[in-house]
Amino acid sequence: MKQLLAFIRKEFHHVFRDKRTLLILFGLPVVQILLFGFALSSEVKNIGIAVLDNAQDNNSRQLTDRLQTNSYFLVKPAIHSYPEIEERFKKGEIKCALVFPADFSADMERSGKAQVQVIADASDPNTATIAVNYISGMVNSYLQQTRPAPHLNYQILPQLRLLYNEEQNGSLNFVPGVIALIFMIVCTALTSVSVVREKEMGTMEVLLVSPFSPIMVLVAKAIPYLVLSIINFILIILLSVYLLDVQVRGNFLLLFGESVLFIITCLALGLLISNLTNSQQTAMLISMMGMMLPTLLFTGFLFPIENMPIPLQVISRIVPSRYYYIIIKAVMLKGLDFSYIWKETLVLACMSVGLLGIALAKFKTRLS
Amino acid sequence: MPAVSLQHISKTYNKGTVKAVNSVSFDVNKGELFGLIGPDGAGKTTIFRILTTVLLPDQGEATVEGLDVVKDFKTIRRKVGYMPGKFSLYQDLTVSENLTFFATIFKTSIKENYDLIKDIYDQIKPFSDRPAGKLSGGMKQKLALCCALIHKPDVLFLDEPTTGVDAVSRKEFWEMLQRLKQQGISILVSTPYMDEASLCDRIALIQNGNILSVDTPQNIISNFPAPLYAAKAKNFYQLLKDFRSDPAVESCYAFGEYLHLTFKDAGNCDQLMQQLRDKYQPAEFEYKKTVPTIEDSFIRLMQQTIP
Amino acid sequence: MSNKAIICQDLTKQFGAFKAVDHISFEVEQGEIFGFLGANGAGKTTAMRMLCGLSFPTSGKATVAGFDVYHQQEKIKANIGYMSQKFSLYENLTVTENIEFYGGVYGLSRTEIKKRGGDMIDMLGLSQSAKKLVGELPLGWKQKLSFSVAIFHRPKIVFLDEPTGGVDPLTRRQFWDLIYSAAADGITVFVTTHYMDEAEYCNRISIMVDGRVEALDTPTQLKHSFQAQTMDEVFYQLARRAQRTAD
Known part of the structure; x- marks a missing residue:
């Protein structure tokens, strides 16, 4: 026991004296969370729009005012002629234009049917669709508010309700995915490198010629990174809650427990990689590059797994982060309890035990 | 044990x-x-x-x-x-x-x-x-x-x-x-x-x-089979080339400032040494009989094992 | 211009208050094999860097191959060769490819490279292995090849950093044969090492202690003046006086 403690203490010394390790351990997660949370959000905000108001009447002005107060749009100086629209599009100043015909109000008064033209830049189809939908929604609600006239034809307006993410907060989609990605890469890379470094430095040779058992080496290597990863987890959750407005709906202890399980899976994977490689470079390459792509592809937060071809879906089943992503979404976003995620938990637990078992079996008590 | x-x-x-x-x-x-x-x-x-x-x-x-x-x-x-x-x-x-x-x-x-x-x-x-x-x-x-x-x-x-x-x-x-x-x-x-x-x-x-x-180490040195001579001259490299090519010389190699040499006929080495001097007449020539070192033994053993 | 290969006068290199090289003065004759000795941290490497045109002195004068170390560094680099203890050829290139590469780096023409390269391979007895990867050659061969490549562009001076550390005694002799032959052709050989048995092969030896040249003479004379049996003892007597702790 005393031996193990001495070993763990040594590992902490290594971590705290190596700025690069610290940077990967704490810098990378923070940067990723912020990057995915803010910059790479899938929401569309501040769409450049300009108005060509041929009507210049009360209704058209009120609608333009509404545009101005809407955070989805950034209203640019008004357009004065039709040809100017294309010019402004070409300059990249606007993504969307709204045209009121000259007899806008008159038509509305007369028949209750008026037309507006919405022109959108479809080279970015996603933004264009969203902009068109926002504007039609806005015009509809304006009509309902200003003339709640039931004498018109019955209109059926679909009322969409988005569950779990009513505010359409894009961070919600990303945070669980990023957490999974971070653990998968950081834990795996750091543990694998830390074992391989001993091989490279020749210290492994001295450790082998000592009464210290292989299991102890693995345990002693894993424990510091487990502790640090847990701190990391708490840090990420705090960032998510206070900076990105992503609330933890479910039981925090359940979330914590599941995360520790996932961290252990990743550490086991890292230890296995370290036993199979002999240089820090290879270990880093496998755990960084080799893990990054499958994790991004098969976790499910960038590309829905259901839409993938069957062979890829099968491959995704061996990626641990896929299960963790389901668990964390269920607990964090939907507030579900353990009965909904026991299967995924079981899979992760089996993976951990399996990986640790192989790592231990592959640990060489001799050189080469 | x-x-x-x-x-x-x-x-x-x-x-x-x-x-x-x-x-x-x-x-x-x-x-x-x-x-x-x-x-x-x-x-x-x-x-x-x-x-x-x-x-x-x-x-x-x-x-x-x-x-x-x-x-x-x-x-x-x-x-x-x-x-x-x-x-x-x-x-x-x-x-x-x-x-x-x-x-x-x-x-x-x-x-x-x-x-x-x-x-x-x-x-x-x-x-x-x-x-x-x-x-x-x-x-x-x-x-x-x-x-x-x-x-x-x-x-x-x-x-x-x-x-x-x-x-x-x-x-x-x-x-x-x-x-x-x-x-x-x-x-x-x-x-x-x-x-x-x-x-x-x-x-x-x-x-x-x-x-x-x-x-x-003492035994290895005393097992060195032939008398060993050390020699040097002003033009060291020339001396090395001359001695090495001489038919009387068995082995000749640089050893620090001197070169070390042994003769094929181990019997009358002193005489052979003088003959070499007379033959090549190197400037500032000096020679002496010397005690072999482990390195000399190593070289000899290596030469014996390498065909 | 004189026929001295290297002239140093009060050459000094200072890092802050620390004098890594402290007013060293010496001259090396053309075609001489000059041993440059010192314990780790005595200032050998710093001095050699200045002489190779890799760093500027703080004060003092020095010329290498007749060129000034302050203003003519590029000319110095073109006129010297360098071989370090760490083997400096490309292991995954063949013998010929390595020669072609280094010849090209020093601006030799293709025909020149071909002719001289062929001569060199013949002289080293490597004809059978010319198409082999350098990585497959035995250590001794690599070292000899490495030296030959270092003097391939016929430099005036060649700097050798611990050239024969760890090789077997027979290979070491063959290596020194190459050095003697290069010196006989007029190339000045500047050997840095901290192994005394290697030093004894040099014509003259300088020993650095704490940034200064504390002794400079032929091995015989040094042993005589220090009343020592071996160069090891000479070095020990000098190095014991060192104040500086190496790091």
């Missing part, structure tokens, strides 16, 4: 294509300071790794303190101290952190065996808070030796401890080994430097995985 014993140990790498060690046999007696002398790539490190149980031999048997290196590897690992050729301590840990770590790993403490390492540790004590990576070569070796000694091993394995260390530190290091020997520890040490051979009780000369000779 010898401290270390090897019988016909062989080891190949890369699926048998590279022969590292070829049927090597020798014994290290208890309390002996035994030197394994040979150039880089001779197979010294492979022998050390087999004896410290981190490498399995392909053939042959070896024991350390009577224990088999394959079957009883766990017991051996508790009884030996090992200093690999490459500096193998944690560079980012301080001197005292390294020492404490290795003491704990070996289930002991610095206090328990302090008398054994006191001599050496006192020299590095002023730097005990310095990271090991920032020590000079000599200091690193001393620290590594302390770490290898901390659990009071019965046998000490030192693989090229003086490589890359300057002359002063080398001398100090060998003095330390002499003191450790007096404490009853059996020591197997390897070195590529022939001049360190005379500091050992017995030596094995090794080249290309083959043992050339095992004996005391």
Whole structure:
């Protein structure tokens, strides 16, 4: 026991004296969370729009005012002629234009049917669709508010309700995915490198010629990174809650427990990689590059797994982060309890035990 | 029972294509300071790794303190101290952190065996808070030796401890080994430097995985079969070329400032030497009969084994 | 211009208050084999860097191959060769490819490279292995090849850093044969080492202690004036006076 403690203490010394390790351990997660949370959000905000108001009447002005107060749009100086629209599009100043015909109000008064033209830049189809939908929604609600006239034809307006993410907060989609990605890469890379470094430095040779058992080496290597990863987890959750407005709906202890399980899976994977490689470079390459792509592809937060071809879906089943992503979404976003995620938990637990078992079996008590 | 014993140990790498060690046999007696002398790539490190149980031999048997290196590897690992050729301590840990770590790993403490390492540790004590990576070569070796000694091993394995260390530190290091020997520890040490051979009780000369000779340094020197002459002249290179091409000369090679030569006819060497002088008439010529060194013996043994 | 290969006068290199090289003065004759000795940290490497045109001195004068170390560094580099203890050829190129590469680096013409390269391979007895990867050659061969490549562009001076550490005694002799032959052709050989047995092969030896040249003479004379049996003892007597702790 005393031996193990001495070993763990040594590992902490290594971590705290190596700025690069610290940077990967704490810098990378923070940067990723912020990057995915803010910059790479899938929401569309501040769409450049300009108005060509041929009507210049009360209704058209009120609608333009509404545009101005809407955070989805950034209203640019008004357009004065039709040809100017294309010019402004070409300059990249606007993504969307709204045209009121000259007899806008008159038509509305007369028949209750008026037309507006919405022109959108479809080279970015996603933004264009969203902009068109926002504007039609806005015009509809304006009509309902200003003339709640039931004498018109019955209109059926679909009322969409988005569950779990009513505010359409894009961070919600990303945070669980990023957490999974971070653990998968950081834990795996750091543990694998830390074992391989001993091989490279020749210290492994001295450790082998000592009464210290292989299991102890693995345990002693894993424990510091487990502790640090847990701190990391708490840090990420705090960032998510206070900076990105992503609330933890479910039981925090359940979330914590599941995360520790996932961290252990990743550490086991890292230890296995370290036993199979002999240089820090290879270990880093496998755990960084080799893990990054499958994790991004098969976790499910960038590309829905259901839409993938069957062979890829099968491959995704061996990626641990896929299960963790389901668990964390269920607990964090939907507030579900353990009965909904026991299967995924079981899979992760089996993976951990399996990986640790192989790592231990592959640990060489001799050189080469 | 010898401290270390090897019988016909062989080891190949890369699926048998590279022969590292070829049927090597020798014994290290208890309390002996035994030197394994040979150039880089001779197979010294492979022998050390087999004896410290981190490498399995392909053939042959070896024991350390009577224990088999394959079957009883766990017991051996508790009884030996090992200093690999490459500096193998944690560079980012301080001197005292390294020492404490290795003491704990070996289930002991610095206090328990302090008398054994006191001599050496006192020299590095002023730097005990310095990271090991920032020590000079000599200091690193001393620290590594302390770490290898901390659990009071019965046998000490030192693989090229003086490589890359300057002359002063080398001398100090060998003095330390002499003191450790007096404490009853059996020591197997390897070195590529022939001049360190005379500091050992017995030596094995090794080249290309083959043992050339095992004996005391004195015996190896006195077994040198022919009278050896040293000569020099103003134009050294010309002298070397002339003598080497002369039919009377058996071997001729540079040795520091002098060249060393032996004659095919060992009977009347002095006369032959004078004949050479008269024949080539080198300027500022001088010669003398000289005592062979381990290096001379090594060269001779190498020439005999290489066809 | 004189026929001295290297002239140093009060050459000094200072890092802050620390004098790594402290007013060293010496001269090396053309075709001489000059041993440059010192313990780790004595200032050998710093001095050699200045002489190779890799760093500027703080003060003092020095010329290498007749060129000034302050203003003609590029000319110095074109007129020297360098071989370090760490083997400096490309292991995954063949013998010929390595020669072609280094010849090209020093601006030799293709025909020149071909002719000289062929001569060199013949002289080293490597004809059978010319198409082999350098990584497959035995250590001794690599070292000899490495030296031959270092003097391939016929430099005036060649700097050798611990050239024969760890090689077997027979290979070491063959290596020194190459050095003697190069010196006989007029190439000045500047050997830095901290192994005394290697130093004894040099014509003259300088020993640096704490940034200063404390002794400079032939090995015989040094042994005589220090009343020592071996160069090791000479070095030991000098190095013991050192104040500086190497790091």
